[in-house]
Amino acid sequence: MGTLSSPASKLGWDWERVPGLPRTHYLDNRMYTDEALFNDEKEKIFKAQWKFACHESEVPEPGGYRVINVADTAVAIIRGADNILRAFLNICPHRGAKLLRDVQGTIKGDRTTCFYHHWTFTTAGQCTTIPLPQGYSNEEINADNVHLKAVNLESLHGLVFVNLSSSPSQTLKDFLGSAMEQIEAPLSDLEVFHYHRVVVKANWKLFVETNCEGYHELLHLLNRTTALSQPSYLQRKWLLHPNGHHTFQPANIAYNKLKLGDRGTDTLNGMTPNMHVVTDLFPDVMINVRSTVVRIDSLIPVEPGLTILECRGLGPKSDTETQRRARVKQHNQVWGPMGRNLPEDIWAIETQWANMTAHEYPYSLVAREDNDQATDDSPVRSFYAKWQELTGVSSFDIHAPFKNGVAHEQ
Ligand code: FES
Ligand SMILES: [Fe+2]
Structure with missing residues (x-):
């Protein structure tokens, strides 16, 4: 039998060379897999910027708390007895045990006690009791002097953000700018x-x-059928805001084309029937409004190739039981764990990741120029402009020198 062979000859596309593009229009795939860069991202992006934490309704009553993870740091959002939201490291100042051990709960009577040696704190972070205090000969170690470490917290339109920097360079409002309008x-x-x-x-x-x-959107049956099928859909524009945020202009979605019913009743404030808007906040938040429901996605990077995605669905507090049932159904049609779009997105990016780790595919293209319309890659490029500014790393070559905020060819 003869041998079968297939020479690895070039078929026209040179995998090793970027085809004459501006350096903003392709990405060095090592940026996804590089461990040191991943650790840098946690420090320079997730800890140094405003990071979405939760929605105010998750901490509705005095004493309510929610523990979140920001770049491996546990942060407790606590509503004080005075109804004010505060954030603290979820770390006992005595020997570092986890103070609040549930992800969400209520502190009763304005006091919470560390399970390890029973130091006790108020919801405003002040220590009230150190058991057997006579054992401390250093007089600085007394309850009046001890408090939880405060973290910067600001909220806007019900969204709670924290910033682990000791002196944030901007207020939350300035950081988000016009992106929330x-x-x-x-x-x-x-x-x-x-x-x-x-x-x-x-x-x-x-x-x-x-x-x-x-x-x-070509990936999604839902989007192909209810959005891209409309002749005007591709004219839908992205608006780029400072700091790497973007908004996707409103469009009407033809849910009926997929027999998903109309979203003509109980629309949210400012929304018209079947209207859809998207707001992406740097670095990790997507707020997706489909006329009757809001979805907020945010991310917890764990390892270069492991991410926890948090998905929230929101509706008006004033809903009756019947209204809420309809809203939950509409939410789940697209976004629930058994919905259509989310598994499709994850399927796509997990196949990308598997191939990135093989290091045989050096560059990704973000080179589409469609006049800021739906299929333009300009929002991705704008995200990486901010990413470069914060990490000091060139997105087209992670080993290229990056000086004075500008990437240089090797
Ligand atoms: S570690 Fe919390 S009281 Fe000791
Ligand atoms: Fe998607």
Whole structure:
């Protein structure tokens, strides 16, 4: 029998060389897999910027708390007896045990006690009791002197953000700028009615990318049928805001084309029937409003190839039982764990990740120029402009020198 062979000859596309593009239009795939860069991202992006924490409705009553993870740091959002929201490291100042051990709960009587040696704190972070205090000969160690470490917290339109920097360079309002304008009205008076987490075997940035380019709508049966099938849909524009945030202009979605019913009643404030808007906040938040429901996705990067995606569904606090039932159904049609789009997005990026780790595919293209319309890659490029500014790393070559905020060719 003769041998079968297939020479690895070039078929026209040179995998090793970028085809004459501006350096903003392709990405060095080592940015997804590089361990040191991943650790840098945690320090320079997730800990140094405003990071979405939760929605105010998750901590509705005095004493309520929610523990979140920001770049491996446990942060407790606590509503004080005075109804003020505060954030603290969820770390006991005595010997570092976890103070609040549930993800969410209520502190009764304005006092919480560390389970290890029973130091006790108020919801405002002040220590009230150190058992057997006579054992401390150093007089600085007394309850009056001890408090939990405060973390910067600000909230806007019901969204709670924290910033682990000791001196944030901007207020939350300045950081978000005009990016929230389009969703201020629909975000009013909401509460979280749905929460789930997904373990994604992919780098966190791959999920961000899928949320800020409309070209991938081709992946989704729902989007092909109810959006792209409309002749005007491709004219839908992205608006780029400072700091790497983007908004996707309103469009009407033809849910009936997929027999999903009309979304003509109980629309949220500022929304018209079947209207859809998207707001992406740097670095990791997507707020997706489909006329009657809001979805907020955010990310917890765990390892270069492991990310926890948090998905929240929100509707008006004032809903009757019947209204809420309809809203939950509409939410789940698209976004629930058994919905259509989320598994498709994750499927796509997990296949990307698997191939990135083989290091045989050096560059990804973000080169589409469609006049900022739906399929333009400009939102991805704008995300990486901010990413470069914060990490000091060139997105087209992670080993290229980066000086004075500008990347240089090797
Ligand atoms: S570690 Fe909390 S009281 Fe000792
Ligand atoms: Fe998608």
